[in-house]
Amino acid sequence: MANVEQLLRDKVEELLKEKKVSCVIGHARGSTAFRSTPVFARSEADTDGLIFDITCGNNLAQYLRRCDRAQGDRVGIVAKGCDGRAVVQYVAEGQVKREDVLIIGVPCEGVLDHRKVRDRVQDRDVSRCRVDGETVVFEGKDFEVSMDRSDVLSDSCKRCRYPNPPVYDVFITEPVEAAPEKCGRQELEKFEELGASERWAFFEKEFAKCIRCYACRNACPMCYCEECFVDQSDPQWFGKSTDLSDTMLFHIVRALHTAGRCVECGACERACPLGINLSLLNQRVEREVRERFGYTPGLVPDQIPAMAAYNEEDKQEFIL
Amino acid sequence: MSKVLRLDKKRLDEFVAALFSRYRLFGPVDSGGLMRFAEVESAGALRLDIANPDESAKGIFFPQTETLLTGNQGEVVPTQEPDRPIAVIGIRPCDARGLLMLDKVFGTGEHNDPYWTRRYRNALIVTMGCSTPRAGCFCNWLGSGPFSTEGSDIALTDIGDAILLEPRSEKGMDFLKGIPCEEASAADLRKAADIKERAESSMAGKVDVSSLKSALDRAWDSPLWDELTGKCLSCAACAYLCPTCHCFDIQDEKASGTNQCRRIRIWDSCMAPLFTKEASGHNPRPTGKERLRQRVMHKFNYFVDVYGEMACVGCGRCIRSCPVNLDIREVLVRFINAG
Amino acid sequence: MKERMDSTRSHQEHKADDKRAERTETRNSWQPRILAFLCNWCSYAGADLAGVSRIQYPPNIRAVRVPCSGRVNPIFILKCLQNGFDGVLVSGCHPGDCHYISGNYVARRKFAVLKTVLEFMGLEPGRVQFSWVSAGEGEKFAQVVTRVTEDVKRLGPARKLVKAVRSSDTKD
Numbered sequence: 002m003a004n005v006e007q008l009l010r011d012k013v014e015e016l017l018k019e020k021k022v023s024c025v026i027g028h029a030r031g032s033t034a035f036r037s038t039p040v041f042a043r044s045e046a047d048t049d050g051l052i053f054d055i056t057c058g059n060n061l062a063q064y065l066r067r068c069d070r071a072q073g074d075r076v077g078i079v080a081k082g083c084d085g086r087a088v089v090q091y092v093a094e095g096q097v098k099r100e101d102v103l104i105i106g107v108p109c110e111g112v113l114d115h116r117k118v119r120d121r122v123q124d125r126d127v128s129r130c131r132v133d134g135e136t137v138v139f140e141g142k143d144f145e146v147s148m149d150r151s152d153v154l155s156d157s158c159k160r161c162r163y164p165n166p167p168v169y170d171v172f173i174t175e176p177v178e179a180a181p182e183k184c185g186r187q188e189l190e191k192f193e194e195l196g197a198s199e200r201w202a203f204f205e206k207e208f209a210k211c212i213r214c215y216a217c218r219n220a221c222p223m224c225y226c227e228e229c230f231v232d233q234s235d236p237q238w239f240g241k242s243t244d245l246s247d248t249m250l251f252h253i254v255r256a257l258h259t260a261g262r263c264v265e266c267g268a269c270e271r272a273c274p275l276g277i278n279l280s281l282l283n284q285r286v287e288r289e290v291r292e293r294f295g296y297t298p299g300l301v302p303d304q305i306p307a308m309a310a311y312n313e314e315d316k317q318e319f320i321l
Numbered sequence: 322m323s324k325v326l327r328l329d330k331k332r333l334d335e336f337v338a339a340l341f342s343r344y345r346l347f348g349p350v351d352s353g354g355l356m357r358f359a360e361v362e363s364a365g366a367l368r369l370d371i372a373n374p375d376e377s378a379k380g381i382f383f384p385q386t387e388t389l390l391t392g393n394q395g396e397v398v399p400t401q402e403p404d405r406p407i408a409v410i411g412i413r414p415c416d417a418r419g420l421l422m423l424d425k426v427f428g429t430g431e432h433n434d435p436y437w438t439r440r441y442r443n444a445l446i447v448t449m450g451c452s453t454p455r456a457g458c459f460c461n462w463l464g465s466g467p468f469s470t471e472g473s474d475i476a477l478t479d480i481g482d483a484i485l486l487e488p489r490s491e492k493g494m495d496f497l498k499g500i501p502c503e504e505a506s507a508a509d510l511r512k513a514a515d516i517k518e519r520a521e522s523s524m525a526g527k528v529d530v531s532s533l534k535s536a537l538d539r540a541w542d543s544p545l546w547d548e549l550t551g552k553c554l555s556c557a558a559c560a561y562l563c564p565t566c567h568c569f570d571i572q573d574e575k576a577s578g579t580n581q582c583r584r585i586r587i588w589d590s591c592m593a594p595l596f597t598k599e600a601s602g603h604n605p606r607p608t609g610k611e612r613l614r615q616r617v618m619h620k621f622n623y624f625v626d627v628y629g630e631m632a633c634v635g636c637g638r639c640i641r642s643c644p645v646n647l648d649i650r651e652v653l654v655r656f657i658n659a660g
Numbered sequence: 661m662k663e664r665m666d667s668t669r670s671h672q673e674h675k676a677d678d679k680r681a682e683r684t685e686t687r688n689s690w691q692p693r694i695l696a697f698l699c700n701w702c703s704y705a706g707a708d709l710a711g712v713s714r715i716q717y718p719p720n721i722r723a724v725r726v727p728c729s730g731r732v733n734p735i736f737i738l739k740c741l742q743n744g745f746d747g748v749l750v751s752g753c754h755p756g757d758c759h760y761i762s763g764n765y766v767a768r769r770k771f772a773v774l775k776t777v778l779e780f781m782g783l784e785p786g787r788v789q790f791s792w793v794s795a796g797e798g799e800k801f802a803q804v805v806t807r808v809t810e811d812v813k814r815l816g817p818a819r820k821l822v823k824a825v826r827s828s829d830t831k832d
Contacts, residue, residue, distance in 0.1 A: 031646035033456055038646040039552040059645055064552070067608075119641070124372070124455040126525065193780075201782030201820060210355050212376075212385060212561050215593070219554035220644045230735065232595045238735055239742075240574055242386035242587045246742055246823035253777060257734050260773045272644035274558040275355050275375060282777060289776045294769065308773070311765035313755060319775055320768070321791035321804050391825075576825035577743035583825050 005108060006052055009079065009173045012105065014048045016077055022103050025077035026064045028057040034130040035118045035139060039064060053079060053173070055132055058112035058155060060268040062087035062222040065097055075101055081109035083157075083266030085166020086299025087222035090264060093302055096225065099168075106169035108177045111150070111158030113137070116276050118153050122146050157267025157280060160186065167300045189284045204249065204282075210275045211248045213241065217279050218255060220272035223262045230254060256282040261290040261307035264299040323494050325513075326486045327505040333484060337364040337410065339500055344408035344445060347381050349374045358409070369411040369479075372451050373458075373636055377564035378409060378416040379423060382440045385561070389436065389571070391583045406443035410477075415460045415634040417448045417472035419564025425628045426567055436586070445492055448473040452516050454524050457637030459650055461527045465634060467520040480512045528654060530621075530631070536656045537622040545659060546614050549652050552645045553609040557590035559639035559649075565620070565632045566590070591615050617652060692746035692812040696721040696805070697736065699729045701759040702794045703751035709798030717802035718809040721749065728752065730763030734774045737788055741821045747787050747812035751804065754792040764792070783820055786811040 013025045029040035029050040037056040041064070042048050062084050068076050080088060085104055091097040118127075122139050129140040137153055139146045151159065165176040192200065215231070218224045230238055231251055239254075240247040265287060269279045291297055293316060296307035328336060340346050348367040350359045356374035358381055361367055390399045412420075420441065427437035451458075451467035460466055470476045474493035478485040485505050488494040505513075540546075560566040570589040575582040589596060592612050598604045606612045624632035633649075640648050698704040704725045710717060726732060729752025740748045750771065758764040771790050779785050789811070791804045 032640055032648040032651070036646045038648075041551055069547075069551075119456075124453075126456040197779075197782040197784065199782070200780070204781050206353065210352070212557075212588075214557040214561050214590075216554065216556040216558045216642075216644050219556040232593075238739065240823070241570065241572065242574075242585055244386065244823060246821050249821065250738055250742060253738065253781070254735060256777055257770075257773060268644075272554075272556070272558075274562055274642035274644075282780070285780045286773060286777060289773060293772060308769055309766075311762060311769055313765065315765070315768055315772075317755070317768055317772075317792075319772065319790065321789060321807065574825055576823070579825075581825050 005173055006054070009053050009105070009107065010048045010051050012171060012173060013042055013051060013077065014045045016103065017042065017045055017048070021075065022077040023070050023074040024068055025079065025105070026061045026068060027051045027079040028053060028059065028061070031056070034127045035113055036115050041068065051079070053107045055111065055113050055137065056115075056130065057081070058115070058268070058271050060084055060087055060220065060222050060266045062091065063225065065091065065102060066225055075103050077103040077105055080104050080106055080166045080169065081112075082161065082164040082166055083264050084222075085169060086163055086264035087266065088166070089168050089302050090223065090262060090299040090306075093298075093304055093306055094262075099302055103171070104166055104169040106166045106172035106176065108174055109164050110177060111154045111161065113153050114155040114271060121148055121153065155267045155271055156188070157265055157270065160188075160265065160284070163300070168302060186284070186288070189281065189288070192281060205245060207277050208249045208252055209245055210277050211243065211252070212275065213243060213248060213251070214274060216272040216274060217269035220268040221259065222264070222266070222268070223259050224255070230258070252279070252282065256286050259283060260286045261294070261296055262298050263287055323488045325505040325510065326488075326497060326500075326502045327509055328484045328486060328500070328502045330482055330484060332502070334364050336484075336486075336500055337367070339496075340408045340410060340445070340447070343405070343496075345403065345405045347378075347407060347409045348411045358412070367411060369449055371411070372453060372455050373413055373415070373638070375638070375642070376562060377419060377636065377638065378412050379419060379564050379567075381407060381409060382420065382437060382444070383423060383427070383567065385588045387436060387586045389584045389586055391581070393582070394580045402439050406445070407440055408445040408447065410447040411449045412446060413451055413636075414448055414465060414467060414469040414471065414473070415458075415636040416564045417446050418460075418465055418469065418634045419472075419636070420446065421472035422565045422628070422630070422632055422634070423567055445474050445496060446472060447475045447477060450476065450478045450517065450520070452479060452520050454520055455637060457640045458524060458635060459637060460635035461521065461524050462530055462650075463631060463633055463635045467524070468517040478513045478516065480509060480516065483509065485509060485513050528650070528657070530653060530657065532660070533631070533653055533657050534622055534625045536660055537618060540656055540659070541614075543656070543659065545655055546610050549647075549655060550610045550613040553592075553613050553647055554644055555592050555594060555609045555612060556644065557588075557592050558642045558644065560590035560592055560616070561588055562638040562642050564634055564636055564638075568596075591619070613647075617649075621653065690817060692720050692809060692817070693744070694721045694747040694749060694808060694812055695740045695745045696723050696749040696751065697726050697729070697732045698723050699731075699752040699759075699764075700725050700727050702753035702757065703729075703791070703801065705795035706751075706793040706797045706801040709796065710801045713798045715798055715802045717805045720809045720812075721805055728758065728760050728763035729767040730758075730760065732767060734770055737774065738821070741783075741787070741818060742823045744818065744822055746815070746818040747789070747808060749789050749791065749804070749808050751791045751793045751801075754794055757794065784815045786815055787818060
């Protein structure tokens with residue numbers, strides 16, 4: 002991975018020097034060794050801080066839409082599979098022009114869920130984090146904790162079917178092998194075995210924790226409406242308090258609004274300050290759109306999004 | 322102040338039972354993996370070992386959703402508060418200090434907030450000192466520390482086989498009169514002092530923030546704002562988990578098909594774009610930069626002008642919970658250094 | 661399907677019959693309240709046809725006329741559930757017959773996803789239903805309403821997602 006980082010820095014430095022891009026959106030080390038933070042490299046000096054490793058969980062695509070740039074400037078983005086899919090979906094939705102983005106693919110084998118790490122290191126300061134095969138080692142002052150990668154990986158990464166950006170301009174080293182057989186949908190399948198009232202009780206319990214901070218919505222690359230439905234005041238559709246009905250409806254409608262658009266990056270779950278299981282609804286919607294409409298978002302830049310299209314032969318078994 | 326008392330760990334339940342007899346008791350609990358403050362019915366539910374639950378204690382006295390009054394066909398009924406006062410046990414010094422700060426906003430001056438005061442003024446705050454501060458804690462920067470007793474009625478220290486109880490107010494002293502326990506020995510006090518010293522030295526390097534306010538006075542147009550705030554998502558995670566943030570909105574809601582309605586107060590955050598959006602559509606804080614600048618200025622500059630201290634207790638929740646790991650410590654240090 | 665009323669009876673006699681029936685019903689059982697979004701060109705006309713043809717169907721629906729089934733935002737359906745409706749019906753033109761060419765096709769996709777989400781979460785299937793009823797299908801309209809009313813009646817009053825405006829604070 003150290004090799005990847007150096008190659009990445011070199012490539013970004015080259016792109017900036019040759020003015021191929023005005024800015025590159027990437028990751029830098031965060032306030033502790035197991036967190037990263039988004040960074041905007043605009044000069045060669047800025048490239049020193051660029052990293053790419055197992056801590057780089059943020060979905061950077063959303064910064065493309067608000068990155069400061071002049072007309073005609075090209076912006077680079079360090080893209081894991083999910084970031085790349087988000088960029089492709091932006092092109093499909095007319096949010097960004099393909100030629101305005103330079104996608105720098107990086108080999109991703111999953112990213113950490115920092116809350117899982119925090120729990121396992123008992124909130125102590127971690128000064129170093131390294132990956133050793135299937136083990137991740139966290140070191141701090143007088144301690145070292147080793148964990149199985151699967152214990153600290155973000156749940157979305159365990160389901161990932163597209164680790165490489167489907168479209169890219171340059172790739173740092175080689176795309177990783179996708180391992181579809183590893184990408185179980187077990188969580189979803191297991192959940193569906195529960196009865197209706199158990200499922201409802203689960204969602205009530207999860208969403209009762211929600212504090213309506215909208216970190217999930219704001220971290221999501223697909224939530225980019227100038228005015229979100231929860232912020233509309235004329236009419237105000239739903240209450241803004243933590244009333245359970247209003248809160249559940251926020252999450253339900255957000256799942257509907259991201260139907261056929263969610264790129265399964267898990268940014269929502271990682272962003273939630275309270276660790277709510279947010280992606281279960283999105284997983285179910287993703288499967289429905291894929292099975293019913295044959296559409297997977299973020300793979301083909303010029304494919305019309307499923308919910309903006311229709312097929313005269315769409316199944317209608319549920320209609321009287 | 323008064324003498325420090327000592328309670329064997331196995332008698333802690335007695336102490337808690339005494340709290341139950343006079344108060345509605347709140348404390349840190351594990352709520353399905355989420356650490357928060359909640360009302361407890363038994364000592365067993367308390368997790369006094371949790372140093373700083375994910376959510377702060379402000380929600381006990383300033384709930385996120387609070388019904389101020391209900392109405393029906395012109396008849397208005399203000400909400401009543403239960404007779405029993407509130408006690409909080411296991412609250413850490415940072416959160417207790419946060420409550421004191423909120424009391425400056427809600428509880429003082431000509432227009433104090435009756436919803437706040439009727440809860441907080443009668444409350445008993447039983448703090449627990451932090452023997453192992455967490456990664457991200459920086460209370461020591463802000464004139465506090467893991468064993469600070471500001472805002473505490475009774476300050477507890479866990480010395481292993483026993484708990485030391487230090488009354489810090491009349492209310493605290495009164496309550497302890499009803500708990501038979503011995504005075505702490507010199508050895509006990511030395512142990513406590515050791516634990517305190519170790520905790521304080523374990524915290525990452527302290528930064529001198531005395532020049533911060535004046536640096537911020539001159540920083541309105543600083544290019545640092547662009548650099549530091551570009552990644553901010555403008556969510557409200559930091560504000561809602563913060564022990565001192567206190568902005569709120571008031572809304573009226575009506576039950577469909579009836580005349581039953583209620584007025585609620587709910588948390589709001591200056592980080593949300595909607596916070597300053599005007600009816601014309603103009604927004605004086607249009608991007609994350611203006612909003613984050615506002616938050617930093619409010620907490621570390623304007624609050625000093627109005628209340629004489631920075632509205633931050635260094636609990637570190639904003640740092641841990643921020644989805645993009647925007648570290649407020651970095652922001653403060655950059656402005657201090659820029660001068 | 662209820663039989664057509666004898667058209668030789670007077671208007672007043674019909675009204676008296678209805679009132680008696682209503683009192684009996686409210687005495688005996690709870691009546692579901694169902695909101696029906698009906699597209700102007702097909703389903704609303706079909707409902708009208710049922711009316712002028714004196715076809716009987718349960719009185720539990722309140723109709724909201726929309727220009728097209730595609731106008732129905734899933735948020736409307738969810739608001740109905742939040743506000744206490746026990747069931748929601750959305751009815752539009754048959755595929756291929758939409759007055760706006762493709763409104764019902766787009767609606768069909770939206771409704772499929774909405775129904776999936778609600779049933780996945782554990783909301784009772786049968787509370788939110790969809791139909792295609794054309795302007796000439798008065799009989800079908802009555803059948804659909806009868807069927808939906810029976811389904812909702814079996815499910816009982818809606819409780820999930822209903823927002824109560826109580827005096828107590830909502831979190832905790």
